[in-house]
């Protein structure tokens with residue numbers, strides 16, 4: 402029997418829903434769009450179009466991977482962040498929509514034409530590339546300690562034609578002292594005992610992108626230890642944190658001598674961002 406776009410979507414959505422995927426229909430549409438290299442409007446315009454045996458075989462393989470829990474972003478090979486299509490890989494985190502709040506907050510700090518910015522633990526390059534896209538005049542730099550993440554972020558920068566300097570560094574180790582106006586980071590911050598590590602996409606993503614040492618806060622201590630030599634007086638530090646870490650992170654900021662410390666919520670209303678400033682001299 403011929404498999405049409407409509408019949409494939411119905412069956413795939415049913416299977417995904419049975420497997421407990423919340424956005425079953427949307428995920429099925431995304432897989433089909435990827436296979437056809439078309440947008441969703443095409444699926445609705447041509448519901449009776451039949452799939453070739455080769456298309457069916459590829460789709461069956463993708464669907465099975467998804468039913469086995471493999472992140473949809475990895476199956477698609479790319480994910481959208483701040484309207485940018487970013488390649489993803491098992492080397493690092495799949496960018497999350499909540500992290501866009503960090504971009505928003507960074508942009509709200511001003512439209513100064515030539516800020517110097519550092520994104521620590523850049524992964525796919527998500528934060529650095531979003532900022533460069535919005536503020537082409539800013540000098541945006543980024544590091545990650547995973548060589549494969551550095552390669553991936555550079556590839557994304559090239560494909561998007563965004564001029565961001567990206568290199569390998571274990572936090573500040575290979576970043577010379579400097580005069581950054583803005584330092585931002587979405588570091589690994591999950592507590593090693595957090596049950597969320599056993600759920601959803603997170604089960605597949607590398608621990609190096611997720612777990613923040615013994616208490617979830619290790620990366621913040623590392624970042625803060627290099628601030629004095631690199632953040633300009635009056636410059637800003639912005640980090641993402643876990644939903645229950647706002648107080649602890651604010652305390653670390655204060656202990657590191659930062660001032661004007663404040664917190665911001667993500668789109669779900671969780672305290673997600675801490676911002677602080679180096680005192681002006």
Ligand SMILES: C[S@@+](CC[C@H](N)C(=O)[O-])C[C@H]1O[C@@H](n2cnc3c(N)ncnc32)[C@H](O)[C@@H]1O
Pocket residue numbers: 492493494495496497500521522523524525526527528544545546547550570571572586587588589590609610611
């Ligand atoms: C939570 S992910 C965030 C990735 C990206 N910034 C984003 O928001 O999608 C944390 C990133 O920090 C990187 N990382 C972990 N430990 C690091 C270290 N010691 N030095 C530099 N980067 C590190 C990981 O490889 C990973 O890419």
